[in-house]
Structures are given as C-alpha cells and as structure tokens.
Amino acid sequence: MRALHRRDVLAGAGALVFGSVAAVPARANNAQDLVKAFAGGRPATDAKVKLDLPEIAENGNTVPMTVSVESPMTEASYVAEVLVVGDGNPNGAIVTFRFTPASGVAEASTRIRLAQTQNVTAIAKMNDGSLFMATRPVKVTIGGCGG
Numbered sequence: 001m002r003a004l005h006r007r008d009v010l011a012g013a014g015a016l017v018f019g020s021v022a023a024v025p026a027r028a029n030n031a032q033d034l035v036k037a038f039a040g041g042r043p044a045t046d047a048k049v050k051l052d053l054p055e056i057a058e059n060g061n062t063v064p065m066t067v068s069v070e071s072p073m074t075e076a077s078y079v080a081e082v083l084v085v086g087d088g089n090p091n092g093a094i095v096t097f098r099f100t101p102a103s104g105v106a107e108a109s110t111r112i113r114l115a116q117t118q119n120v121t122a123i124a125k126m127n128d129g130s131l132f133m134a135t136r137p138v139k140v141t142i143g144g145c146g147g
Contacts, residue, residue: 004041031085031092037125044123044131049082051134053121054121060114067097068107069124069132079106081125088118088140114140 052066069079078101084094097108104122114120121135 007063022113029087029088029089029092031089031121034085034092035121037115038081038123038125039131041051042129042131046131046133046135048132049122049124049134050076051084051120052122053136053138055137056139056141059067059142060116061142062111063114063138063140064109065110065112065120067122067134068105071106071126073106075099075101078127079124080127082106082108082122083125084112084116084120084122086112086118086120088114088116090115094120105134114138116140 014022031143048070049067050070052067052068054065065084065145067082067084071077073079073089079099081099083098083101085092086094094112095110099106112120117137117139119135121133123131123133125131
C-alpha cells in the first residue's frame with residue numbers, strides 16, 4: 001500500500017474544484033426579468049431619459065456612462081429610481097440610482113463594465129409610478145467581464 005503524500009491530496013482537491021466549476025452551467029442574462037420586476041408589468045415610454053454612452057467602447061472594463069431624466073424634481077413630481085441593465089452581461093443588472101426631490105437633478109455618472117457588444121437600457125420610475133426609458137447599443141472591442 002502506497003503512502004498518501006501532500007501532492008496527491010492537492011491534485012485530488014484541484015480535480016474536485018475544477019470539475020465542479022466546469023459542471024456549473026452558464027447563467028442566462030436576466031435583464032428582461034429585472035425590467036419586468038422593476039416596472040411591475042407596466043410599459044415604459046421611450047421619452048425623458050437620456051443615456052450617454054460611447055457608440056464604441058475600446059475597453060469593456062471601463063465604459064463611461066451618464067444617465068439623466070427630465071424632471072422638475074419637486075415634491076409633486078420627481079424621479080424616484082433609475083434601473084440600468086445590459087442584455088449581454090452574464091448578470092443583466094448594471095446599477096440602480098435612487099433620487100429624492102432634494103437631489104435637485106436626476107442625473108448620475110459612473111463607469112460600467114460590459115462583457116460584450118450589447119444594448120444598455122435605463123428605465124426611470126417617477127414618484128407617481130410612470131415609467132420612461134432609453135436604450136443605447138454599445139459595441140465593445142475588448143471584453144470587460146473576463147472576455
């Protein structure tokens with residue numbers, strides 16, 4: 001009977017880890033489900049939302065994005081939330097911004113990560129429940145989520 005050595009244990013553990021990782025199926029993008037849940041099944045009007053993204057992203061790891069929504073931002077009428085999703089990332093959720101009348105303007109800028117060429121959609125939910133949206137295609141030349 002052969003003695004068990006540390007390298008044998010490590011090799012076996014590595015095979016288990018890599019075997020279990022390889023067996024995990026790829027997740028389908030959930031952007032549509034996120035939009036449905038956010039909107040509560042109500043349709044969004046293609047208006048009031050401006051989504052500023054480059055047409056071509058040289059590097060998907062760091063894509064500049066600004067989203068703004070036309071709104072007086074008063075107690076009577078303001079943007080409550082903006083959901084941004086991408087249909088080409090492993091997970092569709094990109095970011096959610098929350099606003100109040102004290103925000104003054106409904107605008108936010110950040111850098112996002114895009115795995116591949118895809119459509120990015122921003123949906124704004126107003127305090128009265130109305131929904132507005134904008135969608136922009138972005139061509140990614142170098143993948144951002146491990147691509």
